[in-house]
Amino acid sequence: xxxxxxxxxxxxxxxxxxxxxxxxxxxxxxxxxxxxxxxxxxxxxxxxxxxxxxxxxxxxxxxxxxxxxxxxxxxxxxxxxxxxxxxxxxxxxxxxxxxxxxxxxxxxxxxxxxxxxxxxxxxxxxxxxxxxxxxxxxxxxxxxxxxxxxxxxxxxxxxxxxxxxxxxxxxxxxxxxxxxxxxxxxxxxxxxxxxxxxxxxxxxxxxxxxxxxxxxxxxxxxxxxxxxxxxxxxxxxxxxxxxxxxxxxxxxxxxxxxxxxxxxxxxxxxxxxxxxxxxxxxxxxxxxxxxx
Ligand code: AMP
Numbered sequence: 625x626x627x628x629x630x631x632x633x634x635x636x637x638x639x640x641x642x643x644x645x646x647x648x649x650x651x652x653x654x655x656x657x658x659x660x661x662x663x664x665x666x667x668x669x670x671x672x673x674x675x676x677x678x679x680x681x682x683x684x685x686x687x688x689x690x691x692x693x694x695x696x697x698x699x700x701x702x703x704x705x706x707x708x709x710x711x712x713x714x715x716x717x718x719x720x721x722x723x724x725x726x727x728x729x730x731x732x733x734x735x736x737x738x739x740x741x742x743x744x745x746x747x748x749x750x751x752x753x754x755x756x757x758x759x760x761x762x763x764x765x766x767x768x769x770x771x772x773x774x775x776x777x778x779x780x781x782x783x784x785x786x787x788x789x790x791x792x793x794x795x796x797x798x799x800x801x802x803x804x805x806x807x808x809x810x811x812x813x814x815x816x817x818x819x820x821x822x823x824x825x826x827x828x829x830x831x832x833x834x835x836x837x838x839x840x841x842x843x844x845x846x847x848x849x850x851x852x853x854x855x856x857x858x859x860x861x862x863x864x865x866x867x868x869x870x871x872x873x874x875x876x877x878x879x880x881x882x883x884x885x886x887x888x889x890x891x892x893x894x895x896x897x898x899x900x901x902x903x904x905x906x907x908x909x910x911x912x913x914x915x916x
Pocket of ligand 1: 652653654655659660661663664769770771772773774797798799800801807808809810
């Protein structure tokens with residue numbers, strides 16, 4: 625496994641692999657790797673012949689007062705995980721390497737970035753799409769792998785790649801959870817054991833949503849109220865948002881209601897963001913509301 629710190633070195637390694645006819649996979653991460661990231665790497669190893677993992681805590685996607693400085697950066701452990709998982713190159717640029725001069729060019733996906741996390745994090749997705757566009761240009765992967773855990777991010781990146789005719793496929797991998805349902809996240813490291821227990825209410829609230837839709841509840845407000853009730857069982861939880869949106873357009877919708885296309889139901893995304901202690905945690909599930 626190679627560790628590339630510069631754009632030129634990762635490009636040279638990818639170029640050599642491509643010249644041998646290898647299919648290139650990219651897994652963009654911010655490090656502090658866990659089993660969620662490993663599942664993406666495994667998917668990449670399965671589908672591609674040459675796998676690049678990028679580890680870069682991207683400052684442009686953090687707003688003022690967010691956790692950019694204290695975001696965990698356990699590089700040696702991350703490299704060991706990559707080595708064991710069969711990664712070919714880990715790209716670990718510095719901020720100076722990725723942003724060599726003042727950044728004047730931004731990629732902004734409209735509409736899809738306005739709801740959910742976009743409401744409280746106005747510059748977040750612009751930072752994500754810009755750094756992913758840079759990574760796609762640097763690595764030129766055939767396939768890039770993202771997690772359903774960050775559903776809005778995955779949908780936004782898919783749209784960016786389609787709108788800008790980027791020559792790659794974006795694959796979205798399922799959310800990996802702890803046995804108690806808590807979605808695995810680098811930010812879970814900020815939580816005490818007690819707070820981790822409270823955080824299991826997030827997935828419980830999402831399961832409640834699925835149950836209610838499956839049982840035929842047609843009005844989101846009723847479902848959201850029940851989900852909020854579950855989350856409020858833990859005083860440590862401060863709700864940022866609880867929402868049910870159309871899984872394509874990310875706009876609020878009643879399950880089973882008529883979509884603008886006239887289609888009934890379809891896939892809805894139930895999404896939750898909460899603060900627990902110092903951590904902001906997000907999670908979501910996709911629910912097929914077309915059956916009932
Ligand atoms: P991050 O390092 O948090 O920016 O995440 C890098 C990639 O890993 C993103 O595409 C995330 O959606 C994905 N990811 C993070 N946590 C999980 C998880 N629990 N299950 C699946 N994918 C995940």
